[in-house]
Amino acid sequence: MVPVVHRYVCPMRWGDMDAQAHVNNAAFVDYLQEARVDYLLSGPPTMHQLLDTGVLVVQHQIEYLRPVRFHDRGLAIDLWVDSVGGSRFQIGYEVRDGDEVAIRARTTGAPYDLAGGGLRRLTTAERTIFAAGREDSHQPLPDLPKQAWSAGGHDYPLQIRWSDLDSYGHANNVKYYDYIQEARVALMAQALRWLERDSPSADDVWVVVRQDLDYRRPLDFRVAPYRVNTVVTAIGNRSIRLAASIDDPATGAVYAQARTILVGQQPLTDDQRAALSRLAPR
Structure with a gap:
C-alpha cells in the first residue's frame, strides 16, 4: 500500500536556474511531476496502470516561500493525498531545501480514457488506494x-x-x-x-x-x-x-x-x- 506521506528526493539540474541564479519558478512544476509519478509507480499495479491508461492535471496551486539555489543534495518532496472524489483527486506537496520548506503546492488530477478520448470516473480500486494515502493535517491553499x-x-x-x-x-x-x-x-x-x-x-x-x-x-x-x-x-x-x-x-x-x-x-x-x-x- 502507498504510504500516507511519500517522500521523493528530486535532483536539480544546472539548467533549471533562471537569470537570478535561483531555480526558476516553472522548474518546480517539473519537480512536482517527478514526485507525483514516483508516488504512482511506488504503489500497487492499479496505480501504474493509471499512468498507462491516462491521467490529466486539472489544476496546479503553487506557493513559493523562498528561493532555492542549485546544489547537488537534491530537494526532498513530501507528497500526500489531500482529497479524493468520484472523478478527481488532489495531491499535496511540501518541497524542502534542507530543513526549510521552499514550496507548498497542490495538484488536482483526473483519470482519462486514452482509448475513448474522454474523462472517466475513478474505479473503486483507485479510490481505495488514494483514500489510504489521505493525510488531512496540512493546511489547504486557498x-x-x-x-x-x-x-x-x-x-x-x-x-x-x-x-x-x-x-x-x-x-x-x-x-x-x-x-x-x-x-x-x-x-x-x-x-x-x-x-x-x-x-x-x-x-x-x-x-x-x-x-x-x-x-x-x-x-x-x-x-x-x-x-x-x-x-x-x-x-x-x-x-x-x-x-x-x-x-x-x-x-x-x-x-x-x-x-x-x-x-x-x-x-x-x-x-x-x-x-x-x-x-x-x-
Missing part, C-alpha cells in the same frame, strides 16, 4: 480569485515546440508554466521598459510568490501559434497581480487560465504604475 475579461492586456504569440509534447501526444502540463512565464516576461519588458537598459537593475528583480493554473483542454502541436493574453488585475507598492489565458486566436477556445502574484525588490514608480494600468482587463 484559491486565488478568478478573473473574467473580454479585452485588454498584452498578447503573446505562443508557438508549441515538438519537444513540449508528453507521452500522450499533448503539451505536457509542466510546459504551461513556461508559456505563461514567456508571456509575463514580454509584458513586463514592455511595461517596465527592460529592453531599453543595457544591463539589469534592481527594478528588474521580480519574483513569483504564488501561481495557480487551471487546465481546460489539452494543447496539441500545430504550426499556427496559439495566444497568451495577460492582464494586470491589481497593482500594489511592490506587488503586481496578473491573470492570463491561453487560447486559440481564431476560435476563442480557451486551453488554460492562470493567476500570478509577483513581488518586486523596489517600489513601482508612477510611470511604471501608469504603464501597468494600461494593461488592465476590460
Whole structure:
C-alpha cells in the first residue's frame, strides 16, 4: 500500500536556474511531476496502470516561500493525498531545501480514457488506494480569485515546440508554466521598459510568490501559434497581480487560465504604475 506521506528526493539540474541564479519558478512544476509519478509507480499495479491508461492535471496551486539555489543534495518532496472524489483527486506537496520548506503546492488530477478520448470516473480500486494515502493535517491553499475579461492586456504569440509534447501526444502540463512565464516576461519588458537598459537593475528583480493554473483542454502541436493574453488585475507598492489565458486566436477556445502574484525588490514608480494600468482587463 502507498504510504500516507511519500517522500521523493528530486535532483536539480544546472539548467533549471533562471537569470537570478535561483531555480526558476516553472522548474518546480517539473519537480512536482517527478514526485507525483514516483508516488504512482511506488504503489500497487492499479496505480501504474493509471499512468498507462491516462491521467490529466486539472489544476496546479503553487506557493513559493523562498528561493532555492542549485546544489547537488537534491530537494526532498513530501507528497500526500489531500482529497479524493468520484472523478478527481488532489495531491499535496511540501518541497524542502534542507530543513526549510521552499514550496507548498497542490495538484488536482483526473483519470482519462486514452482509448475513448474522454474523462472517466475513478474505479473503486483507485479510490481505495488514494483514500489510504489521505493525510488531512496540512493546511489547504486557498484559491486565488478568478478573473473574467473580454479585452485588454498584452498578447503573446505562443508557438508549441515538438519537444513540449508528453507521452500522450499533448503539451505536457509542466510546459504551461513556461508559456505563461514567456508571456509575463514580454509584458513586463514592455511595461517596465527592460529592453531599453543595457544591463539589469534592481527594478528588474521580480519574483513569483504564488501561481495557480487551471487546465481546460489539452494543447496539441500545430504550426499556427496559439495566444497568451495577460492582464494586470491589481497593482500594489511592490506587488503586481496578473491573470492570463491561453487560447486559440481564431476560435476563442480557451486551453488554460492562470493567476500570478509577483513581488518586486523596489517600489513601482508612477510611470511604471501608469504603464501597468494600461494593461488592465476590460
